[in-house]
Amino acid sequence: MQQFKITPEGLTELRKKALIRSLPTVLIAVAVSIIIRTINSNNTIDDITITLIPICFLILILGFSLYLGLRRQRKLLESYVLTFENNTITRQQVNIPTITIDFSDIAQILKSTNGTFTIKSKNPRDIIGVPVQIENYNELEHLLNDIMLITEKRETFIEKYRIILSILFFGVFMTVNVVQNKFIVAAAGIVSIAILIWSLLEIQRNKNIDNKTKRNNWVVLIVVASILGTVIVKLTS
Numbered sequence: 001m002q003q004f005k006i007t008p009e010g011l012t013e014l015r016k017k018a019l020i021r022s023l024p025t026v027l028i029a030v031a032v033s034i035i036i037r038t039i040n041s042n043n044t045i046d047d048i049t050i051t052l053i054p055i056c057f058l059i060l061i062l063g064f065s066l067y068l069g070l071r072r073q074r075k076l077l078e079s080y081v082l083t084f085e086n087n088t089i090t091r092q093q094v095n096i097p098t099i100t101i102d103f104s105d106i107a108q109i110l111k112s113t114n115g116t117f118t119i120k121s122k123n124p125r126d127i128i129g130v131p132v133q134i135e136n137y138n139e140l141e142h143l144l145n146d147i148m149l150i151t152e153k154r155e156t157f158i159e160k161y162r163i164i165l166s167i168l169f170f171g172v173f174m175t176v177n178v179v180q181n182k183f184i185v186a187a188a189g190i191v192s193i194a195i196l197i198w199s200l201l202e203i204q205r206n207k208n209i210d211n212k213t214k215r216n217n218w219v220v221l222i223v224v225a226s227i228l229g230t231v232i233v234k235l236t237s
Contacts, residue, residue, distance in 0.1 A: 001085040004140055010133020011077050018073055022066055069213075076210055082130060084143060089119060091128040095210040099126050109144050110153035117144060118153055125207060169195055176227055182235050189231035196220050196227075 006014070072095075079094040090100040101121045110118040115132035117140075134140060144150055158165065172195075175188040200220045203209055 001083060002143070003084075004082040004130075004134050004136060006077055006080050006131060006133050007135045010131065010135075011074070013133055014077055014131060015070060015074060018070060019066075022069070072210060072212060080131075082128070082134065082140075089128060089147075093210075095212065097207045099128055099207055101126055101128065103147050106148055109148045109150045111141075111150050112153040112155070117141075117150070119144070125205060127208065129208060173227070176230055180234065185231055185234045189227055192227050193224050196224050 076093050076096065079092070081092045083090040083092070087103045088100050089103070089106075090098060092098050099121075101119060105122050105126075106119060107122045108118075108120040110120070112118070115137075117130035119128040119130065121127065130140070141150070169192070172188045173192050176185055176192060179185055179188070200217060203217050204214055
């Protein structure tokens with residue numbers, strides 16, 4: 001049996017990367033909130049005060065959520081164990097379903113440009129990600145290459161343009177709240193709801209996301225209900 005864990009230095013590096021990836025989404029969410037409330041206000045002192053209070057609460061909520069998310073990720077990374085035993089590869093992490101793939105069931109072993117490995121099973125839901133910060137990296141690479149020839153992984157469209165797509169989504173979401181044209185509001189509402197539902201289902205089915213994150217993600221339904229309510233009000237007004 002051979003086991004691999006993430007190095008202490010790697011844990012620090014991965015937490016920093018997670019923070020950097022999360023900040024743009026938080027900043028975009030705050031910016032969209034400010035723009036929507038500014039457009040809907042009359043620029044009086046009372047309106048400005050009413051606008052600033054919920055924005056401050058939003059910043060606090062997003063900041064606290066980011067803090068909790070980073071804490072959960074730290075536990076996940078610290079508990080990461082990759083085990084090779086009896087012709088199987090097993091990934092174990094706290095609060096996440098364990099994934100075990102038999103060597104004969106491996107469909108692909110991919111290596112991205114940043115050095116991370118992705119082990120894909122014939123079952124599309126069984127995917128093991130291996131960060132470049134794993135201990136004994138070269139030994140692990142040789143071990144994987146002995147099982148199956150490692151191939152180059154190319155970024156998917158969503159991975160490559162993740163930030164741009166996030167900005168576009170918030171733009172569509174803002175359209176629902178700001179624009180008055182019924183056709184545009186209806187189209188933007190349908191797109192927003194479709195993206196949110198798709199995202200919710202993907203997260204619930206993903207075996208590499210912890211259970212608490214999956215439970216918390218159901219709050220997306222409140223956002224869906226809010227968008228739907230806004231669209232109905234504007235279409236019937």
